Amino acid sequence: MDEFIPLSVPNLKGNELKYLTDAVEAEWVSTGGAYIDRYELEFADYLNVESAVACQSGTAGLHLALILSGVEADHEVIVPTLTFIAAVNPVKYLHAYPVFMDCDDSLCMDMEKLKEFCQTECDFIDNKLINNSSGRHIKAVVVVHVFGNMADMSAVMDIAEKYNLKVIEDATEALGTFYTKGRYKDRYAGTIANIGVYSFNGNKIITTGGGGMMVSTDSDIMKRAKYLSSQAKDDAVNFIHNEVGYNYRMTNLQAALGVAQLEQLERFISTKKENYSIYKSSINDDEMGGFRIFDFRDDIRSNYWFYSLYIVNPDKYPRDKIIESLAKANIQTRPLWGLIHEQRPYLHDQTYKIEKAFEFYNRIINIPCSSNLSSDDVYRVIDKIKVIHNKGVEF
Template sequence: MDKFIPLSVPNLKGNELKYVTDAINTEWVSTSGAYIDEFESEFADYLKVESAVSCQSGTAGLHLALILSGVAADHEVIVPTLTFIATVNPVKYLYAYPVFMDCDDSLCMDMAKLKLFCQTECTFINNKLINNSSGRHIKAVVVVHVFGNMADMSALMDIAEKYNLKVIEDATEALGTYYLEGSYKGKYAGTIGNIGVYSFNGNKIITTGGGGMMVSSDTSIMKRAKYLSTQAKDDAVNFLHNEVGYNYRMTNLQAALGVAQLEQLEHFISVKKENYRIYKSSINNKISGLKVMDFREDVRPNYWFYSLYILNLDKYDRKKIIDCLANDNIQTRPLWGLIHEQKPYLNNQTYMINKAYDYYNRIVNIPCSSNLSAENVKKVLIKICSIS
């Protein structure tokens, strides 16, 4: 059998071993150490923000972001249905209610539908957006920059300003993506809303094995994020705590990995861009019934995931494509199951969801690691061409 070609795995060919060994030699391996400070500082510098706060995971970051946005029990939060479930679960942690929104052709939240929902299904009174059907206060929107693409943040921020909504950017898949034009030209995914959250899971464009990061233009929010993520410790000597905090800290070992990974981020993006170009030109020009989806023209994406879209469902079946490639030891995956159809969320409100169903039925993600060789790209293409 041919050598396994994974979907998306880490690329650890830089200074990872050097920095982790240094952390071990200095015996700073837990939730304090110089690499944590360095990683946070260099991450903020890369994104051109004032500060960043590391945390245990992207999910932990989203949980804290909701808390810091004032979301509490009986509030509602608008979320996409086309996302990984970790985007939505923290809403439930706070006993709040998600309201599910459709995607547009970028796979990100449909802002036209969001605007219509706010106009026709809600009442704005006393500076609060009230959901007419539930009577609850809609406090925030969690927007996801799917697969390294970028949502229409200009439209979203206009809606948020009009209806006093907090905006949390789930940029866990979009580190390095930024606008090339428009009112947010030069702004990175995660740096436009009130709080941005990133993930360093093993399949992300850079990894610390686990871990995440939070950013905000409001330094007071970041100060409070650090406080809550480190057990809300008010007196480090006498262990006094005036609030309930969380053990959401990143370890120094993880941060050492992060520093080394961040050094290579732009290289990773350039490799992924070239492999994406090869896939797209080969499939879109030579295979009838399939195409590789575009990214937005007004952004520089990080090319995290490549989406193979089935144009002709009579000719191609999503499961058959996945199974055929798996038989040749090539890993692919379908889109996530739509979250509003998951058992914990069956009773939550949805609004005009239709495109998400179409994309769910037609998309297969194909190998996209930053260390994917040209030879393996060719193998994947040959196998896709052989499917009929």
């Protein structure tokens, strides 16, 4: 049996052990310690923003971002259906209501449909966008940059300005991606909207095992994020808390990992770009009419986090059969997430013209993309896909 090729695993070949050992020897292992401050400062410096706030997870960051955007019970938040469920669950934490939007050809939110929804399905009254079907106030939009691609931020920021909406960038999959042209040239994913959130789960481009980060162009928002994430502590000596806070701070051990990982981020991106180029040049319409590698936008420098195999003819090449065939060859792949509006907790929430998301759900498979993936492994995956293309899959 060939060696197992995982989908996406950490690359821990830098100073991780050195910094972790230092944190342990200093006995700062919890939510205080020098590495937390260092990680926040170096992360903000990388993104060219004023400050950053470390937290326990991307989900925790999104929860705080919604709170800081003024989302409350009975508000509505426009969200994508094609995303990981963590981008949507925090809306429910606040007893607010999601409204699900379709994706465009980038896999990110369809801004034309968002604009159309605001124009035709809502009224703008007293500086509030009101959903005609529910009568509720739409307060915010959560935009997810999917797989290292980037949503059309220029469009969503214009819509938000017109209708007084807060925009939250879920950049959990797009650390290092930035625009190379246009209105937001050189701006990183997560740094354009009111608040941006990142994740450092084990499969992300850099990892702290768990953990996340928040950034904002508003320094007051960042101060309040740190306050709320630290149990809203107003007097640390006498344990005085004037608001309900959260235990959402990152640990020093996690931050030590993060500092070491951030040092290697550009190298990881370079490797992932090289492997993506091999995949793309080998799996294309000329050589394999049944498959192609999904493109990233041409106006960004992507971080190439996940690679997507697009099935041109899913009737001939069923998605699940391809996944099964690759698994038999000891190659791990995965389908897209189940669309969120079809998940049990969200069956009764509003949707708007969900069409393209269904197409991509049936046609996309994520293939191995780790930053420590060798070119030999890439070619082994390609060879197996070619065999499937030429011989088909068993029914």
